[in-house]
Amino acid sequence: MGIARRVGFSAGVSDIPLYQPVHQPVLLREAVEQLAVRSGWVCVDATAGEGGHSLALLQASAPSGRVLGIDRDPRSLARAERRLSQFGDRFIPAQGNYADLGQLAQGANIVQVDGVLLDVGLSSWQLEAAGAGFSFQRDEPLDMRFDPINTWPDAAELVNQLSEDELGKLLFQYGEEPRARTIARALVQARQASPVRTTGQLVKLLEAIPGLGRGRRTHPATRTFQALRIAVNDELTNLEAGIKAAIDLLKPAGRLVVISYHSLEDRLVKQTLAYQAASCVCPAEIPVCVCNHQATVRIINRRIIRPAPAEVAANPRSRSARMRVAEKL
Ligand SMILES: C[S@@+](CC[C@H](N)C(=O)[O-])C[C@H]1O[C@@H](n2cnc3c(N)ncnc32)[C@H](O)[C@@H]1O
Structure with missing residues (x-):
């Protein structure tokens, strides 16, 4: 594992290991601008990934600002640490779930912060190189856990053990998959012959379902993979808890920036922020x-912020990103 490598020397350049990230941070300039980062600030990058946003936060808060970089995936966090080693103890890595942000901050002796970023979902490195079964374009173990040590069940366990009804509900709820029942039936039938252990097997089964994906712009496996990943990592529960924990940790006037990538996530972000911004929640x-x-935040952008066409052209994976911003009262 690891793409960090030493490159040849050029005049005036010292022997700095060059880290080659796979993931391109999305809405990077917009995130730093919306957080309004200043020198000396303490920020949380609650989804450090490969450290792309953390790097920009460290640069914007130089020379003394600090970034608490959290990721649930220990493999990703190790990559961020390596990439950001030049910043010494200004980057504070913490492996864990952003739903536990309060405890993670306490563990780093941080009581309040100036800004929090949540760039949810998964990184290109996880999709392409983690070997954890996130991509339907690779044949890997059907795992999908961000944290392979503390999370169970994995995706294979769900596919092989849930009842047809449970599987159908999961695919519908987390994948918004209109053919959820048909897929559940096909998977339950197939696993009776042999358990589904790899992403390759799962994709073959999905591709064999007549008409699945017809009229869609995405691969027939897209929604099933999304649903399984959300379920395995309990992503929606964690997102709601993470937003609340972030608001608790912010100083007054500190900002929370959330970047999400599909409608299920964005709806939850919108609703959670609206609830936190409401001064009355009576029926x-x-x-x-x-x-x-009592309202805890004010919403900064009524209209979601999306990547500019140039960013989408340079990084097609950014096309579905939506940013929402709130400020602590
Ligand atoms: C889109 S990536 C972040 C990429 C990062 N901003 C960068 O520029 O490299 C999302 C990251 O969030 C992590 N993640 C997902 N759910 C999490 C959770 N509940 N707590 C902490 N990290 C989580 C994933 O492991 C992944 O590394």
């Missing part, structure tokens, strides 16, 4: 407020 039919709810 509409109650004439007088009885909830005592």
Whole structure:
């Protein structure tokens, strides 16, 4: 593993190991701008990945600012650490779930922060090189765990053990897959002959379902893979908890930036921020407020921020990104 490598020397360049990231950070300039990072700030990159956003936050907060870089995937965090080693203890790596942001910050002796970034989902490195079964374009073990040590069940276990009804619901709920029941039936039938252990086997089974993917712009396996990954990593529960934990940790006027990549995530981000921004959450039919709810943030952008056409052209994976920003009251 590892793409960090030493390159030849050129005049005036010292022997710095050149780290070659696979993942291109999405909405990078916009994230730093929206966080309004200043020198000396303490920020959290709650999804450090390969450290692309952390790098920009460290540069923007130089010379003394710090970044707590969290990732659930220990393999990714190791890559971020290596990439950002030049920043010494200004980059504080922490392996864990952003839903536990409060504890992770406490572990790093951080009480409050100036900004939090959540760039959710998975990185290009995880898709292309982690060997963890995230991509339907590779034949790998059907795993999909961000944290292979602390997470169970993996995707193979779900595919082989859930009932047809449970599998159908999972595919519908997390993949918004209209043919969820048909796929569940096909998988349950196939696993009776032999368990589904690899992404290659799963893709073959999906491709054999007549008409699956007809009229779609995406591969017939796209929604099934998304659904399994979300379920394995309990992504939506963690996202909601992560947003709340981030708001708790922010100083007044500190900002939270969330970048998401599909409608399920974005809907949840929108709803969670709207709830946090509301001064009353009583049902509409109650004439007088009885909830005592207090707004914790104000929404900064009513319209979502999307990558500019030039970014999408340079990095097609950025095309589905949507950014929402809130400021702590
Ligand atoms: C889109 S990538 C981030 C890429 C990063 N911004 C960069 O520029 O390299 C999302 C990252 O979030 C991590 N992740 C997903 N769910 C998480 C969770 N609940 N807690 C912490 N990290 C999580 C994934 O392992 C992945 O590395």
